[in-house]
Amino acid sequence: MLQHPGRNAMIRSTRRAALTLLALPAIARAQGAWPERGVTMIVPFPPGGATDMIGRMVAEGLAPRLGRPVVVDNRPGAAANIGVAALARAVPDGYTFGVVSLTTMGINPWLYKDRLPFDPDRDFMPLTNGAITPNVLVVNPRKIPATNLAELVAWLRANPGRANYGAGAAGTAIHVAMEMFLAASGTRATHVAYRGSAPMMTDLIAGQVDLAVDGAAVAWPHVQAGSIRAIATTGAQRAFFAPELPTLHEMFPDTIIDPWHGFALPAGAPAPVAERLSREIQAVLRDPSIDQRMRQAVMLPAPMQPAEFAAFIQAERRRYGPVIERAGIRAD
Structure with missing residues (x-):
């Protein structure tokens, strides 16, 4: 307790x-x-x-x-x-x-x-x-050209501190997921806090923020529309809706959040x-x-x-x- x-x-x-x-x-x-x-x-x-x-x-x-x-x-x-x-x-x-x-x-x-x-x-x-x-790690392809997890990590390492990411206030599940990824990958990005997923996703699509972890319920329709690009999911297993998409923990063990x-x-x-x-x-x-x-x-x-x-x-x-x-x- x-x-x-x-x-x-x-x-x-x-x-x-x-x-x-x-x-x-x-x-x-x-x-x-x-x-x-x-x-x-x-x-x-x-x-x-x-x-x-x-x-x-x-x-x-x-x-x-x-x-x-x-x-x-x-x-x-x-x-x-x-x-x-x-x-x-x-x-x-x-x-x-x-x-x-x-x-x-x-x-x-x-x-x-x-x-x-x-x-x-x-x-x-x-x-x-x-x-x-399920959460999904997504990027604005006009801001970050990465098409997979290895390329995203390489880009973030080559551009330390240049990217900003959208998430809720400190401690929300999506914020924790992103910080787990950044810590595990040895990369840096600036947290831009939002009061909810909807306004954050609007800004991600518009390019006001560069990447995010968000619930797939909100993000996936925009992935399907081509507005943003999916890089990985954050769960213990590959997602039922996108089995071809890797999980973060396949590259960084213990980086799991469901x-x-x-x-x-x-x-x-x-x-x-x-x-x-x-x-x-x-x-x-x-x-x-x-x-x-x-x-x-x-x-x-x-x-x-x-x-x-x-x-x-x-x-x-x-x-x-x-x-x-x-x-x-x-x-x-």
Whole structure:
């Protein structure tokens, strides 16, 4: 478990206890006839990116199963900490749940430590993983002429510090992936931070930045259109949508990052509600039409049982601590 200074942990625990006491009547009602009204899903990233796409697909499939609307509430900012902190503070009555991810639960605890505005172990009830979104390393071919990984590394080494790359704020999964690659290859490039994938991709296509790692859900349509060039993927295995494309770790062992996006309730939500919501989200993810849509969007559905997902989150957090230290990644 990640250790936080005692004072901050005490403040969070006191706030959580007070919030739970205030919410007891609503929680009791929720256990009886949930849901009696619409449900809100907090997505801690802006519209247009892979996380938002996953959230909206699940919301669309979940609404008819619950018989109530599921409203997506985008709360981006501060490497997604703003939205996840809002989820942690939400009334735990089952009417607010949200997306958690590798960035927020596996990486940010190492970067922000005592400045993290939530406790990844205590403040949430994990429901299920949602999907894995393969990353792809891409370049603007008008700025960098490389056609494969070896040529890209050679170009970066011949032009040290000349390139700039787009990514989210320090510590987002795509930023960590790029810094892992730069550290492993012994090359340098300047980080240009964006609040989301959509504006970053716009600038990459326009040549305002030279290269990027981004979710294939966002990048691949532009690769297919010829606007940008794919160099490699970042996963443990070659991607199902482009088996001819090498992975980074084929040239640089241990340079592996597989972003995931799951769902959680704030801690203290009624157990029957958590069980129902987990079951319904998993059913949505296993629906053949949703599975097909996700794969068409270059995502892999990955439902899990709550206990399995909770253990997975902790294992991912343990795995990325040494990676972040080796790459020298620091929060902005």
